Amino acid sequence: MGYCITSGRMDEIFHGLREKYRIFAPKQGKQYIRYGEVASVSEIVHREKSHFSPKEVFYPIVQTLLYFTDTECRESTLLDEREILLFVRPCDINGIRRLDQMFLENGGRGDNFYQRMREKVKFFLMECEKSFETCFCVSMGSNIAKDYSVAFRFPKEEGGEFLVQVKDEAFLDVFGKEKEWAFEPEFIMENEKKVQVPDIPSRSMVKEIHALPFWKQFDDNCIGCGGCNTVCITCSCFDTTDITYREGSRDGERRRIWSSCMLTEFTTMAGGHSVRQNAGDKMRFKTMHKIYDYKRRFGGENMCVGCGRCDMRCPKDIHFSETIQGLSEEVERLKEGGHQDE
Amino acid sequence: MNNITLPSPYKILQILHETNAEYTFRVACDDQVEHGQFYVLSIPKIGEAPISVSAQGPGYVEFTIRKVGRLTDGIFGMEQGDTLFMRGPYGNAFPVESFKGKDLVVFAGGTGLAPVRSMLQYFSSHPEEVSSVHVVAGFKDRDCVLFEEDLEKFKSVFHTIYTLDNTQAPGFETGFVPSFAKEIPFDSFSDYNVVIVGPPVMMNLTARECVKLGVPEEKIWVSFERKMSCSVGKCGHCKINETYVCLEGPVFNYVKAKELLD
Ligand SMILES: Cc1cc2nc3c(=O)[nH]c(=O)nc-3n(C[C@H](O)[C@H](O)[C@H](O)COP(=O)(O)OP(=O)(O)OC[C@H]3O[C@@H](n4cnc5c(N)ncnc54)[C@H](O)[C@@H]3O)c2cc1C
Ligand code: SF4
Numbered sequence: 006m007g008y009c010i011t012s013g014r015m016d017e018i019f020h021g022l023r024e025k026y027r028i029f030a031p032k033q034g035k036q037y038i039r040y041g042e043v044a045s046v047s048e049i050v051h052r053e054k055s056h057f058s059p060k061e062v063f064y065p066i067v068q069t070l071l072y073f074t075d076t077e078c079r080e081s082t083l084l085d086e087r088e089i090l091l092f093v094r095p096c097d098i099n100g101i102r103r104l105d106q107m108f109l110e111n112g113g114r115g116d117n118f119y120q121r122m123r124e125k126v127k128f129f130l131m132e133c134e135k136s137f138e139t140c141f142c143v144s145m146g147s148n149i150a151k152d153y154s155v156a157f158r159f160p161k162e163e164g165g166e167f168l169v170q171v172k173d174e175a176f177l178d179v180f181g182k183e184k185e186w187a188f189e190p191e192f193i194m195e196n197e198k199k200v201q202v203p204d205i206p207s208r209s210m211v212k213e214i215h216a217l218p219f220w221k222q223f224d225d226n227c228i229g230c231g232g233c234n235t236v237c238i239t240c241s242c243f244d245t246t247d248i249t250y251r252e253g254s255r256d257g258e259r260r261r262i263w264s265s266c267m268l269t270e271f272t273t274m275a276g277g278h279s280v281r282q283n284a285g286d287k288m289r290f291k292t293m294h295k296i297y298d299y300k301r302r303f304g305g306e307n308m309c310v311g312c313g314r315c316d317m318r319c320p321k322d323i324h325f326s327e328t329i330q331g332l333s334e335e336v337e338r339l340k341e342g343g344h345q346d347e
Numbered sequence: 348m349n350n351i352t353l354p355s356p357y358k359i360l361q362i363l364h365e366t367n368a369e370y371t372f373r374v375a376c377d378d379q380v381e382h383g384q385f386y387v388l389s390i391p392k393i394g395e396a397p398i399s400v401s402a403q404g405p406g407y408v409e410f411t412i413r414k415v416g417r418l419t420d421g422i423f424g425m426e427q428g429d430t431l432f433m434r435g436p437y438g439n440a441f442p443v444e445s446f447k448g449k450d451l452v453v454f455a456g457g458t459g460l461a462p463v464r465s466m467l468q469y470f471s472s473h474p475e476e477v478s479s480v481h482v483v484a485g486f487k488d489r490d491c492v493l494f495e496e497d498l499e500k501f502k503s504v505f506h507t508i509y510t511l512d513n514t515q516a517p518g519f520e521t522g523f524v525p526s527f528a529k530e531i532p533f534d535s536f537s538d539y540n541v542v543i544v545g546p547p548v549m550m551n552l553t554a555r556e557c558v559k560l561g562v563p564e565e566k567i568w569v570s571f572e573r574k575m576s577c578s579v580g581k582c583g584h585c586k587i588n589e590t591y592v593c594l595e596g597p598v599f600n601y602v603k604a605k606e607l608l609d
């Protein structure tokens with residue numbers, strides 16, 4: 006069902022929703038557009054792409070897993086049991102399906118700490134009014150998403166009217182009495198930025214890709230800050246650390262903290278042995294995960310959804326879209342050079 | 348819902364000092380563990396680490412641990428009767444059933460002996476289940492030798508070569524593990540398997556040496572060590588290409604291992 010709703014009325018609806026739900030959306034921070042809880046539609050930044058992805062709402066940067074006392078090891082509980090309404094873009098919905106794959110499916114058993122938050126989330130789709138500067142979602146096949154509760158077209162001018170489509174019947178109660186208006190969200194069908202995803206003909210070519218001088222350019226360019234992983238909607242890796250509250254304290258906790266494959270410590274083992282020492286090796290690992298390994302393991306779709314946030318974030322102006330494109334060209338050259346399928 | 352990373356408390360039954368830096372901890376535990384699997388051991392407020400089961404028996408499992416950092420330091424400070432937290436067992440195992448009735452060759456370097464020890468103990472008590480067992484075990488020097496009692500027992504039932512990297516001592520050869528591959532009478536075996544466990548360089552060199560001697564790659568088995576945080580396929584640390592070492596490993600056939608490029 007579709008509806009047309011004024012901004013003022015939308016705020017009243019938000020007010021009502023907040024009794025049962027927490028509403029999260031991109032907000033303007035000091036420096037970045039980042040997800041946070043909102044009370045009014047006017048707080049939502051929709052004309053620009055958020056710098057950070059929505060994942061931190063249900064997969065926090067740091068979370069307590071277990072609490073320890075002298076004698077006890079206790080699972081943490083959620084502080085707020087309310088469900089979460091999350092304003093997201095189509096690429097984000099597709100990206101969160103990749104996170105679900107890792108946390109809920111990989112290894113055959115679900116991760117409780119992820120699941121308990123994730124199952125509270127309902128998607129409120131924000132229609133993209135245009136393709137933003139670094140977006141390449143169309144190339145990654147993730148420009149369209151159908152799996153959401155409610156879709157919104159934001160008013161052209163502040164204070165104007167919203168167009169709303171309700172898919173999830175649970176929200177008919179909320180929107181059902183508003184002015185009916187035929188509306189279905191439109192999706193971006195072309196980005197300015199286009200990339201060719203490498204067509205790697207067989208697993209045996211991975212060895213040759215591994216050895217490409219192409220990766221060396223990143224040894225000098227990339228400073229291994231991991232910023233690209235931090236903003237990525239599909240990066241899922243984490244570390245686990247224990248802490249005590251004070252020196253010698255008897256109480257403490259076990260925490261999960263986002264990690265990054267671009268950091269050297271990611272693979273360092275006791276004794277200092279680590280694999281992938283150079284930035285180029287790490288870039289290869291990240292790139293192959295995003296556009297080959299994940300798909301090879303799980304089938305269907307590549308991990309990267311082309312949200313372009315990593316391109317906006319990189320302090321060294323490294324564009325992941327160009328890395329993918331560059332690798333594609335290298336792979337084509339390998340094919341021409343007579344790569345032999347084993 | 349059953350929490351897959353929640354550890355449970357277990358009692359330490361006994362601590363055996365193998366070397367200055369390696370102790371074996373016997374822990375009360377009734378789990379059925381396959382040869383080559385591991386647990387994630389933890390001390391609340393200190394941390395977690397994956398450790399191979401180095402032996403098992405009625406009501407217990409053993410871990411042989413090298414003291415290298417935060418958690419392992421903490422464990423070395425524990426005493427008999429103390430409580431350790433664990434979750435597991437995790438990972439796959441050596442395909443021991445398919446080793447039965449055939450010749451078996453094991454190359455182990457240093458703590459690499461830990462993950463194969465329980466399998467060797469099993470075959471030393473059931474020698475009739477294998478045609479023959481050859482063991483090549485290497486240590487840095489005499490002070491680094493692990494499992495002295497086991498080594499004696501293995502010597503009496505298996506064909507053994509024990510070696511020290513650079514020094515000499517009674518009962519030991521001198522030299523690195525890979526250089527002893529040529530001593531193994533591969534030609535006299537009808538069907539056999541080769542297991543190689545140790546530091547990455549040692550595993551690589553030994554595998555290549557075996558292949559050079561005509562050992563088919565599919566007869567070689569290795570066990571990988573990678574940084575792990577979750578051991579349940581979520582944290583991403585152990586990933587190599589499309590493979591998660593904590594899920595599909597740590598034991599790999601060399602045909603697959605060779606294709607894994609960090
Ligand atoms: C499947 C598997 C089985 C294993 N089995 C065993 C086993 O049977 N026995 C055993 O002893 N170990 C085993 N290990 C290795 C064991 O997990 C590690 O030694 C352990 O994680 C160390 O934990 P820690 O907290 O004591 O060290 P940490 O405090 O984590 O110390 C190691 C960390 O400190 C840093 N570090 C330490 N030393 C150096 C250095 N010299 N230079 C630079 N940085 C350094 C690194 O960041 C490293 O990650 C196994 C590992 C795996 C994956
Ligand atoms: S790799 Fe970059 S473009 Fe792809 S999903 Fe992650 S942040 Fe978005």
Ligand code: SF4
Binds near residue numbers: 233321323
């Ligand atoms: S690519 Fe850019 S953002 Fe990513 S680690 Fe390198 S320098 Fe940092």
Ligand code: FES
Binds near residue numbers: 574577582591592
């Ligand atoms: S150790 Fe976490 S994914 Fe393998």
